[in-house]
Amino acid sequence: MLKRSKSKQLKIAQKKYYRTSQSSSAFFLLIGLIFVSTIVTLKNNSQFTYNKSKIDELFSFDNLDRNSISKKMEVDNNHKQILKVGSIDELKNTDFNRIDNYASSVRYDGTSVFELASLLSPYTKTEAEKARIIYSWITYNIAYDVSAYLSGNYGDLSPPEILKTRKGVCSGFANLYEALAKAMGLDVAVVDGYAKGYGYVVGNTTEINHAWNAVQINHKWYLLDSTWGAGNVNSGQFNQQFNPYYFATPPQQFILDHFPTKREWQLLETEYTKQQFETTPEISPEFFKDGLQLVSHHHHTIETGGRFQVVLSAPEDTIALAKLKSNWASFNDAYTLVQKRDNKIIVNVAPPVGNSQLEIFSRNKDASGAYQQAITYKVISQNAGEEFPKTYSTFLEKNSYLSSPLNKSLPVNQLAYFQIEVPNALDVQVIDVSSNKWIKLTRSGDVFTGNVLVSSNKIQVSAKFLGDDNYWTLVEYN
Known part of the structure; x- marks a missing residue:
């Protein structure tokens, strides 16, 4: 009985499944007929036309959920960063000069993100090249809108509008980069925060004042700022000048002038505080x-x-x-x-x-x-x-070091003790300019010393070097 019972249960189950499948098939057949009928009706309707602008509107990047990228940024309960962070050394085999040259040669006057992406894509093969050519094209072709920044009226910052006007503030740059990156298949995000840019005052960073991007290359995240990469503002005027430094900038350097509102976008193992950011000196790319x-x-x-x-x-x-x-x-x-x-x-x-x-x-x-x-x-x-005292360019170029005297003015008719180190100098002389009197300093290695009676207000220290008969002025007292 148990065996029959099992057999009966099996047959019932099979029969029930068969009836359900028949019902599902009929249902989907009905839906299919309705769909075909609708298509035929639309096709015969003269008002049914392809509207590219409407499709672009429906699928515009402004309607995309930016949080979809942020959701990938998982942080554990201890708030420890688990993002994979890229190093510039991992990109050293990429010929960025070639990519930059391609970017500068691409001419596009339209407003479609997809069209521009299709023009840039053929020049790239890797994610690193895609990320770079977008950065380069934007920095070569988009200008910072100083008047909009100063007035506080930023206008439309959507990618099509930025492409149309060829200018914008930082959010416009960041939005355009994000849109192009997504169109070329990259994971990307817009990062909001504080930056030590034009108009920045130490300790006055209560409001968010900047936006930049993070992009994923080979499953690792990199930071970039196409706004700062495009040039700088001086005396209220924007000077367009391509700067590669702000592409894939090391996070340890980027944090010194870019502080994100979300800690994970620091891309640092040890958190950098807002107080550290506000009290750190203003450091430029030249420093590094x-x-x-x-x-x-x-x-x-x-x-x-x-x-x-x-x-x-x-x-x-x-x-x-x-x-x-x-x-x-x-x-x-x-x-x-x-x-x-x-x-x-x-x-x-x-x-x-x-x-x-x-x-x-x-x-x-x-x-x-x-x-x-x-x-x-x-x-x-x-x-x-x-x-x-005044020093001349030769003083710096020869790595000279003045120990004394260190005051601009020397007392007249008094002895002054001179000590100066001048590597590779053959001779160092103290010259009284008024009387043209030369006093030779005593040499000990690279250090030259001596007591000199100052008889006028203008004294120079000059040195002679191997292979040169001239004496070069290093220091001047007046």
Whole structure:
């Protein structure tokens, strides 16, 4: 009985399943007939036309759920970052110069994200190339809308509008990058936060003021800012200048001037706090390009009672100079003295009373062209520091180091003790400019010393080097 019972139950089950399948088939057949009938009706209706703009509207990137990417950003209960973060070293085999050249050659005057993506795609094979060509095309072709930023009336920041006007504020740049990246099959997100850009004031970052992007390349996340990559604003004018630094910028560097509202977008193992962000000096790409590192003064504001030193670590071939500014007017060079010793750049500062701004510039000593701003501090001084003597370019280029005298003016008719280190110099002389009297300093290795009777207000220190009969002025007192 048990066996029959099992057999009966099986047959009943099979029969029941058969009847259900018949019912389902009939139902789907009915739906199919209705669908075909509807298509035929629409086809015969003269009002049924293909409307590309309507389709673009229905599938516009503005209607996509940006949180869909954020949902992939899983954080465990201890808020530990589990995102895979990419390194710029992993992209070193990509020929970005080639991609940048392709991007600069692509001309497009339309407003369709899909059309532009289809023009850029043939030049790329990898995710890294796709991410880069989008960055490059935007930075070459979209301008920052300074007037919109200053007025607070940003207008339509959708990708089609940015393509139409060829300008926008940061959200417009970020939205366009996101749209193009998605059109080319990349995982991407817009990141909101705080940035130390145009108009930034230390400690005044209560409102979100910037937007940038994160993009996934080979299952790892990278940070980029196409707005800052497009150029800079100076005196209220936008200067378009392609800057590759803000593509796949190392998170440890990016966080210094980009603080996201969501902690996971720091892409850092150790959380960087808002207080750290607000108190860190303003550091530019040149700082990292020239291999500089902070040794002293890790905070943006320096409070002092007079003279002080800022010390930076630097490669042998990096040189620097510094300027003090107040109310955007520069003080003369006597307020700073930049020297180098043992791969350390020492910036001596003699600030005036009150508030000023210390700007440090750097470049490779063999490079041509101007120095580039590397780091900026705010200085608050209770007392005025005594000014320094003037140094010439040869002083920096020869890695000279002046120990004394360190005051701009020397007492007349008194002995002054000179000590200066000039690597590879054959001879160093102290010159009384008024009388043209030359006093030879005693050499001990690279260090030259001696007591000199100062008989006039203008004294120069000059050096002679191997293979050159000329004497080059290093320092001048006046």
